[in-house]
Amino acid sequence: MLKGKVHKYGDNVDTDVIIPARYLTTTDKKELASHCMADMDADFINRVVPGDIMVAGWNFGCGSSREHAPIAIKASGISCVIAKSFARIFYRNAINIGLPIMECREAAEDIECGDIVSVDMKEGIIINHTKEKEYRAVGFPDFMQKIIDADGLVGYTKKEM
Amino acid sequence: MGMTMTQKILANSAGAGAVEPGQFIMADLDLVLGNDVTTPVAIEEFKKMGKAGVFDTKKVAIVPDHFTPNKDIKAAEQCRLIREFAHEMGIENYFEIGEMGIEHALIPEKGLVVAGDVVIGADSHTCTYGALGAFATGVGSTDMAAGMATGKAWFKVPEGIKFILTGRKQKWVSGKDIILHIIGMIGVDGALYKSMEYTGEGISELSMDDRFTIANMAIEAGAKNGIFEVDEKTIAYMEEYSTKQYEIFRADEDAQYSEVYEIDLGKIRPTVAFPHLPENTRTIDEVGDITIDQVVIGSCTNGRLEDLRIAASILKGRKVKKGVRTIIFPATQKIYLDALREGLIEIFIEAGAVVSTPTCGPCLGGHMGILAKGERAISTTNRNFIGRMGHKESEVYLASPAVAAASAITGKISSPEEVL
Numbered sequence: 001m002l003k004g005k006v007h008k009y010g011d012n013v014d015t016d017v018i019i020p021a022r023y024l025t026t027t028d029k030k031e032l033a034s035h036c037m038a039d040m041d042a043d044f045i046n047r048v049v050p051g052d053i054m055v056a057g058w059n060f061g062c063g064s065s066r067e068h069a070p071i072a073i074k075a076s077g078i079s080c081v082i083a084k085s086f087a088r089i090f091y092r093n094a095i096n097i098g099l100p101i102m103e104c105r106e107a108a109e110d111i112e113c114g115d116i117v118s119v120d121m122k123e124g125i126i127i128n129h130t131k132e133k134e135y136r137a138v139g140f141p142d143f144m145q146k147i148i149d150a151d152g153l154v155g156y157t158k159k160e161m
Numbered sequence: 162m163g164m165t166m167t168q169k170i171l172a173n174s175a176g177a178g179a180v181e182p183g184q185f186i187m188a189d190l191d192l193v194l195g196n197d198v199t200t201p202v203a204i205e206e207f208k209k210m211g212k213a214g215v216f217d218t219k220k221v222a223i224v225p226d227h228f229t230p231n232k233d234i235k236a237a238e239q240c241r242l243i244r245e246f247a248h249e250m251g252i253e254n255y256f257e258i259g260e261m262g263i264e265h266a267l268i269p270e271k272g273l274v275v276a277g278d279v280v281i282g283a284d285s286h287t288c289t290y291g292a293l294g295a296f297a298t299g300v301g302s303t304d305m306a307a308g309m310a311t312g313k314a315w316f317k318v319p320e321g322i323k324f325i326l327t328g329r330k331q332k333w334v335s336g337k338d339i340i341l342h343i344i345g346m347i348g349v350d351g352a353l354y355k356s357m358e359y360t361g362e363g364i365s366e367l368s369m370d371d372r373f374t375i376a377n378m379a380i381e382a383g384a385k386n387g388i389f390e391v392d393e394k395t396i397a398y399m400e401e402y403s404t405k406q407y408e409i410f411r412a413d414e415d416a417q418y419s420e421v422y423e424i425d426l427g428k429i430r431p432t433v434a435f436p437h438l439p440e441n442t443r444t445i446d447e448v449g450d451i452t453i454d455q456v457v458i459g460s461c462t463n464g465r466l467e468d469l470r471i472a473a474s475i476l477k478g479r480k481v482k483k484g485v486r487t488i489i490f491p492a493t494q495k496i497y498l499d500a501l502r503e504g505l506i507e508i509f510i511e512a513g514a515v516v517s518t519p520t521c522g523p524c525l526g527g528h529m530g531i532l533a534k535g536e537r538a539i540s541t542t543n544r545n546f547i548g549r550m551g552h553k554e555s556e557v558y559l560a561s562p563a564v565a566a567a568s569a570i571t572g573k574i575s576s577p578e579e580v581l
Contacts, residue, residue, distance in 0.1 A: 014547075016525070016526075016546040016549050017547055025238075026235060027205060039553040062383065063380075063544060064285050065199065065285040066198065066301075067283075070301075085350065085353060088353065088385055089380075093304075097301075143185040153303045153304065153307050154206055154307075157310060157311060158211065161210070161310065161311065
């Protein structure tokens with residue numbers, strides 16, 4: 001069970017604001033995390049504490065294929081991203097690197113900044129403790145669940161090779 | 162049930178007779194691509210997989226193009242890492258400075274992709290190769306790593322959106338205006354998880370460079386891929402540039418699409434996308450008075466020879482407005498040399514523009530043309546997100562090479578008709 005305080009953003013949060021290209025000259029996860037959301041919410045990295053949850057609108061993670069974006073979010077301490085929808089490369093990258101994500105329109109609309117939310121990935125249930133509400137997310141197809149269960153694509157590929 | 166072009170290519174690559182939207186498949190890859198930003202992460206993941214070598218040294222391509230020629234020490238270290246990896250793995254298609262170009266202009270020019278291929282690239286604009294009738298899609302670094310290790314990638318078979326192009330485009334309208342028009346119409350997630358398939362008699366009038374531009378920006382509508390039906394022009398291009406065997410896949414007559422749009426090319430006007438999303442489009446007739454500080458002509462979207470010819474035809478014998486920094490990037494060494502031989506480079510320099518070696522540089526705010534706070538650029542690149550080309554309070558307007566060149570002369574966003 002993942003539980004934390006919510007950081008909320010709008011629609012079309014692109015990978016350039018999640019991690020601007022000028023910081024892509026490193027693969028160091030902590031360094032990438034230190035610039036997470038820099039151009040949209042410069043104070044995010046000071047407020048975030050491990051376990052916190054990011055909630056956003058439609059098409060989260062659109063734009064560039066940079067895996068540095070989900071890496072920066074994960075390394076910042078965010079335990080799960082909930083959105084109305086995800087851009088496809090971000091979605092794929094998140095599954096591949098083991099950043100928990102959930103697609104849930106109702107939760108993404110309802111949850112507000114600062115709410116305390118917990119997420120049960122296995123059951124696909126999101127609980128908003130602040131508002132005392134429960135939401136059901138879109139489940140993962142079996143194939144993706146196998147990648148998730150292997151802690152990402154590296155684990156899955158090692159098993160399959 | 163009939164299949165779309167994309168579904169047929171994926172079925173073929175998975176060794177399946179037929180596939181359906183939503184089905185998961187494991188596809189054999191014809192090319193795995195990465196650049197100097199995404200490959201370093203891929204190398205780390207590749208090493209964790211414990212494989213001694215890549216699946217095929219001919220089917221991996223690595224192109225240092227984003228922060229090259231190395232913009233600083235950190236970029237130089239990243240490039241050293243990928244260069245050493247390429248040499249260690251015996252990767253044949255590693256393109257060093259001097260032989261390189263922006264990956265999505267370079268790869269087709271080197272003949273590495275042909276119709277029927279399945280390509281993944283750790284760069285979102287990998288979808289460019291759909292212009293050749295290939296299935297090509299952007300992925301992240303871990304997918305690149307797994308692709309290099311196994312020669313395979315997993316895909317969820319996408320639904321398709323069909324675009325039937327008809328009519329003839331107006332003078333000064335090019336592929337860029339067509340794709341901006343489409344993104345304005347369907348939105349930045351209008352094709353999310355889907356393929357954008359182009360057909361109709363109108364495509365015969367589009368050059369290969371127009372088609373590369375249109376396929377290139379499929380990702381800006383959220384699509385998995387963009388793909389053009391193969392015709393004589395595609396075949397002529399492949400025969401000129403590639404020795405690879407191609408295979409043409411056409412959609413079945415009863416193929417199912419989630420949406421079908423008919424687009425009369427004759428009605429499309431030069432189109433500009435306003436900050437900060439590519440869907441914020443207006444026709445050139447609606448832009449109003451927007452002054453600019455910088456003009457960028459180039460990138461994987463619009464740095465091909467035809468783009469430079471259009472820009473030169475407008476800049477010839479004219480001067481860029483004093484104070485407007487005009488930066489032109491031929492996308493590959495070959496394009497640069499062709500432009501030089503045709504006299505285009507001289508036209509640009511005479512006009513007061515600068516001409517750069519191929520690099521992705523300014524498009525993603527890397528180097529070679531960063532914007533300061535409050536500055537505004539018109540650019541033939543593909544994204545106008547917040548901070549994309551520099552300071553978070555700078556602005557990028559996306560347009561065609563024709564509109565960008567005309568704007569360089571007037572110092573405000575302008576139609577070529579205004580300056581000629």
